[in-house]
Amino acid sequence: MAARLCENGSGQYHCTHTSQPLEISYILVLIMLGKVFLDFFMLQIKPKPVKASFMGYFCISVAVLDFTLLLSICFIFCFEDFALWGVRFTEYHICLLTQITSLTYGILPCPVYLVAALDYCTTVSQTSQFPNRARKLLYVFAVVVIWISGFFCTLEVPAVSAELEMQNGASPSQCPLSGSLQSYWVSCAMVLLLATALLVHWKEVTTMLLSARLLSFSSQPVLMFPYVPNNSNTSFKWQLLSRLLLCFLGTWAPFVVLQAAVLLLGVQVPAYVEMNVPWLYFINSFLLAAAYWCRCHAVELAEEGWCTDPFVSWKFCFMPFNNESTEAADKPGAVIVIC
Numbered sequence: 109m110a111a112r113l114c115e116n117g118s119g120q121y122h123c124t125h126t127s128q129p130l131e132i133s134y135i136l137v138l139i140m141l142g143k144v145f146l147d148f149f150m151l152q153i154k155p156k157p158v159k160a161s162f163m164g165y166f167c168i169s170v171a172v173l174d175f176t177l178l179l180s181i182c183f184i185f186c187f188e189d190f191a192l193w194g195v196r197f198t199e200y201h202i203c204l205l206t207q208i209t210s211l212t213y214g215i216l217p218c219p220v221y222l223v224a225a226l227d228y229c230t231t232v233s234q235t236s237q238f239p240n241r242a243r244k245l246l247y248v249f250a251v252v253v254i255w256i257s258g259f260f261c262t263l264e265v266p267a268v269s270a271e272l273e274m275q276n277g278a279s280p281s282q283c284p285l286s287g288s289l290q291s292y293w294v295s296c297a298m299v300l301l302l303a304t305a306l307l308v309h310w311k312e313v314t315t316m317l318l319s320a321r322l323l324s325f326s327s328q329p330v331l332m333f334p335y336v337p338n339n340s341n342t343s344f345k346w347q348l349l350s351r352l353l354l355c356f357l358g359t360w361a362p363f364v365v366l367q368a369a370v371l372l373l374g375v376q377v378p379a380y381v382e383m384n385v386p387w388l389y390f391i392n393s394f395l396l397a398a399a400y401w402c403r404c405h406a407v408e409l410a411e412e413g414w415c416t417d418p419f420v421s422w423k424f425c426f427m428p429f430n431n432e433s434t435e436a437a438d439k440p441g442a443v444i445v446i447c
Contacts, residue, residue: 136206137185139381140178147171147385154389154418161416162227163392165247166220167385169255174384177209206380207285212258214288214379219254221294221391228399228416233406285378295367298394302364305353312350348404351425352397359420363390393420400425 148171158164181202227247306313357364363386370377396417400407407426 150385158418159416162247163224167388210286210380211262213383217290232399288379309350
């Protein structure tokens with residue numbers, strides 16, 4: 109398999125081309141079928157209710173778009189050669205639709221993550237279980253604008269159009285698909301930040317792990333960490349960072365290891381596969397942890413304010429912290445519980 113970079117001046121497009129024949133119909137149908145199943149599975153298993161957020165709406169839109177692409181591919185694959193609205197659809201269009209989707213997915217990560225980060229920075233201190241209707245409509249509007257802008261850029265930017273024209277001349281047995289440099293650099297930044305934080309706080313994290321006890325609370329298994337930092341001069345933010353790391357890695361460690369392996373091995377993942385609901389929820393937890401750490405003194409401990417993340421129980425990172433001082437954290441018997 110051969111790989112090459114495909115850049116438009118800003119370095120946003122990373123194209124991976126296969127030099128071996130590819131049975132595009134069967135492979136793309138199977139890949140999209142597996143991805144759609146994974147998307148809806150992740151949406152279904154999350155606890156209810158979950159506080160509405162921009163990332164939550166975007167995850168739903170990705171699942172719907174993937175399902176639409178799967179239906180389109182299956183329809184063309186089953187009828188093989190047919191005309192619709194004056195356009196003749198053949199097996200070639202299966203590859204074309206996937207290429208356009210892949211190029212669009214490749215330019216969306218940074219805008220999506222930036223909007224999600226801004227959303228969390230402005231809402232982590234609010235305790236209402238659900239945002240008002242205006243905020244929900246704003247989320248829907250932002251998702252629609254991002255998708256329309258993404259498809260517009262894919263079809264109108266000269267570098268992308270040239271790339272599509274070059275791919276259109278490829279053999280019908282081949283289907284060159286693009287990866288995303290944005291996702292690559294986001295993965296690099298996340299792995300680097302997590303590794304740095306672990307390196308700085310490895311002693312405290314290790315001690316907390318060694319002090320862990322498995323208990324039963326309300327008929328649910330929980331982990332209790334009776335460890336309390338000995339240094340009373342440690343700031344609230346730095347004590348909180350260790351707890352956030354433990355909560356995040358306790359849930360998403362396999363994803364972190366997978367990302368590190370992909371980066372080290374230089375595996376090229378097509379953008380239409382790389383952007384999926386599990387990955388977006390992984391990013392969602394990372395962004396929430398960053399927002400909680402940056403705005404820790406504004407976070408309130410009301411129960412209804414902790415349902416934004418469907419997979420990580422962040423509230424236990426703040427108990428028995430007092431948001432105004434570290435006195436409560438230094439009392440004997442302080443615990444952290446992770447569901």
